[in-house]
Amino acid sequence: MFPHADELNYFIEVAKTKNISRAAERLGIRQPSLSAAIKRLERQLGTEIIIREKTGVQLSRAGLRLLKSAQQLLDDWDEVKYSALRENKEAVGHFTIGCHSSISLHMLPDSLPTFIAQNPGIELSFQHALSREIVEAVISWKIDIGIVVNPVSHPDLVIKHLCHDMVSFWHNPEKIQSRDVLIYDPALMQTNWLLKTISESNRYKQYIRSSSHELITKMTLEGFGVGIIPGRVAQTHGRNQLEWVSKDQPGFKDEICLVYRREITHSMGAKKLIEEFKLTNYEKNFY
Structure with a gap:
């Protein structure tokens, strides 16, 4: 004692x-x-x-x-x-933001540099992992704020909707070498759902697996085959050259949310940071 x-x-x-x-x-x-x-x-x-x-x-x-x-x-x-x-x-303190590495490239507010300049007492760290791991880390106080996909309700969490996305099949029609090659991340629940959905009509004969959405997008862009990619990642890294394989293809609709513990809003710095995310206009929804 x-x-x-x-x-x-x-x-x-x-x-x-x-x-x-x-x-x-x-x-x-x-x-x-x-x-x-x-x-x-x-x-x-x-x-x-x-x-x-x-x-x-x-x-x-x-x-x-x-x-x-x-x-x-x-x-x-x-x-x-x-x-x-x-x-x-005061808006001071060190805050850890957790998100998948691919989400961080297209979900950070454009105004974040200005926010940091206007709040010199705030320091940020980023940790990257799967959404379910980020949620667990927020619950256990290891991460302050999470940007996650499809979070499950939890009594200790505040969940705020940011935007929607769509995970589906993308290709580069100008460069694709083989439509029999599928490039995907096997750890994603969305990927597994899509593969089950097309199981009866699956035409793919060769598979390339990667945990990096950026690499999957790059390989798809270079014409290796068809990639299973979130729409926002495809648009961020695809240089406007990637398109859906077909208009009637299946897609998994994602909800991207901000998650945090209610107690963290007692900190002025955390409260202002959360508002910065909530006020950002994530205009385009891929669904």
Whole structure:
């Protein structure tokens, strides 16, 4: 059990005055209350910290060690309180944003450079993983804000809709070498759904697998074959050369959302960052 800050302050005053009565007077508390606080500290430490004498008190060896640490503990606690209060009132702090690497390339607000310039007290870190892993990290306080696809409702999460996307089959009609080659990310649930949907009419005979949407898009752009790609990724990296394989092809509709714990909005910096994402106009929906 960690001692109360008042108890440490009381102990420091006793160490300075080497007299319980004088310390109580300087602290403005009754002597029995001060003696009780010292005894609580001794119970927590499991040893005596002062040696009572007729003319006053002396610190024991444990008391001397505690005195060296007590002031640093109080200083650290004051710094924590100051930082917490400052984050509540000012746009300051370090925030971790989690998202899939491909999402980060087309979902970060265009105004983010201006936002950073206007809020010099805010620092950002980015972590990249699958959406389900990002959601778990937000729930467990490892990530502050997540940009995720198709999040499942959770009592600890606030979920805010940003836009829609569509995962489907794309090709470069000017360069494609073989329509029998399919390039895709096997870890995506959307990919598995699409493959099941076309299982009876599947014409693909050769497969190229990659966990990088950027690489899948590049290979599709260069004519390796047909790529299963989110629409926003295809448009961001496809240089306006990629098209749907056919207008009546199946597609998996995605919802891209912002997720965070409600408690984080107590921080002014986090609140302003969340608003920056919510106010961004993600105009084009691919569905």
